Amino acid sequence: LIAARVKRVVYGCPDPNPIAAGGVIILQTAGIDAAEVPDPSARAEARALIARWAFAMAHHRPFVTWKLATTLDGRAAARDGSSKWITGSAARADVHLLRAECDTVLVGTGTVLADDPQLTVRDAGGHLVGRQPTRAVMGLRDLHPGVRVLDAAAPSTRLRTRDPAAALATLWAAGSRHVLLEGGPTLAASFHAARLVDEVIAYVAPTLLGAGLRAVGDLGVSSIGDALRFELDEATVVGGDVRITMRPTEARAERP
Numbered sequence: 001l002i003a004a005r006v007k008r009v010v011y012g013c014p015d016p017n018p019i020a021a022g023g024v025i026i027l028q029t030a031g032i033d034a035a036e037v038p039d040p041s042a043r044a045e046a047r048a049l050i051a052r053w054a055f056a057m058a059h060h061r062p063f064v065t066w067k068l069a070t071t072l073d074g075r076a077a078a079r080d081g082s083s084k085w086i087t088g089s090a091a092r093a094d095v096h097l098l099r100a101e102c103d104t105v106l107v108g109t110g111t112v113l114a115d116d117p118q119l120t121v122r123d124a125g126g127h128l129v130g131r132q133p134t135r136a137v138m139g140l141r142d143l144h145p146g147v148r149v150l151d152a153a154a155p156s157t158r159l160r161t162r163d164p165a166a167a168l169a170t171l172w173a174a175g176s177r178h179v180l181l182e183g184g185p186t187l188a189a190s191f192h193a194a195r196l197v198d199e200v201i202a203y204v205a206p207t208l209l210g211a212g213l214r215a216v217g218d219l220g221v222s223s224i225g226d227a228l229r230f231e232l233d234e235a236t237v238v239g240g241d242v243r244i245t246m247r248p249t250e251a252r253a254e255r256p
């Protein structure tokens with residue numbers, strides 16, 4: 001900008017990353033009129049754009065989005081363990097877009113052993129597209145080296161722990177800033193219990209199973225007053241399913 005002799009710079013919001021900060025001072029020192037956009041709604045839009053990133057910077061851990069596909073009665077798999085497919089193709093394509101927005105996709109060993117998922121970003125034809133997030137598998141059991149989540153299609157990592165905070169610390173140290181928690185009710189329950197879920201994206205299918213795996217494991221809640229509550233951000237019809245985006249209530253934690 002200095003070399004191009006730009007006269008005026010208007011920026012949306014300062015970068016919370018200390019490594020990237022200080023650009024305004026450099027511009028101003030070079031005589032450029034640099035200032036944050038005065039319009040409050042434009043400032044809010046800019047902040048919303050980087051909200052997850054800013055949260056990670058402020059909390060020194062990746063922002064965690066829990067994604068689940070569930071039936072109307074809150075089941076994540078049928079009694080025989082099958083879960084392909086609870087939702088339709090449009091919802092599944094939407095999940096691939098979600099993955100592309102995150103730098104890490106996290107599942108437990110249970111999901112790998114049950115489904116052998118690829119967890120890559122693919123188009124409707126099944127071809128790899130764009131930047132691939134790192135596929136992380138958490139848990140103590142050994143995995144067969146032939147499982148698809150460890151193949152060469154995309155980066156992958158093993159987290160030999162059952163401690164969500166420790167897993168996030170390892171991912172943060174490796175550069176992760178946004179984790180998509182994609183698997184299983186056991187892992188989801190442990191992240192909720194540790195209050196380490198910052199956003200929920202639920203794909204709800206108009207389907208009943210009546211039995212089978214619950215979408216989330218035991219949270220130790222025995223009374224309605226102790227329920228984990230979320231605020232609704234958005235509800236959208238995606239194909240024949242509904243996508244509901246929510247975040248923990250402000251009472252629980254400060255969230256973007």
Ligand SMILES: NC(=O)c1ccc[n+]([C@@H]2O[C@H](COP(=O)([O-])OP(=O)(O)OC[C@H]3O[C@@H](n4cnc5c(N)ncnc54)[C@H](OP(=O)(O)O)[C@@H]3O)[C@@H](O)[C@H]2O)c1
Nearest residue numbers: 069076083108109110111139140141162183184186187190
């Ligand atoms: N509908 C959906 O959105 C969805 C998504 C994913 C999976 N699923 C279904 O979920 C089923 C698998 O369920 P799951 O609960 O076994 O999967 P999971 O949560 O992915 O994996 C559970 C395993 O991860 C390890 N683990 C890692 N962190 C843990 C912690 N904090 N606490 C306890 N264990 C931890 C444990 O194994 P170790 O002994 O190795 O430590 C545990 O058995 C499959 O049927 C799959 O189809 C559904």
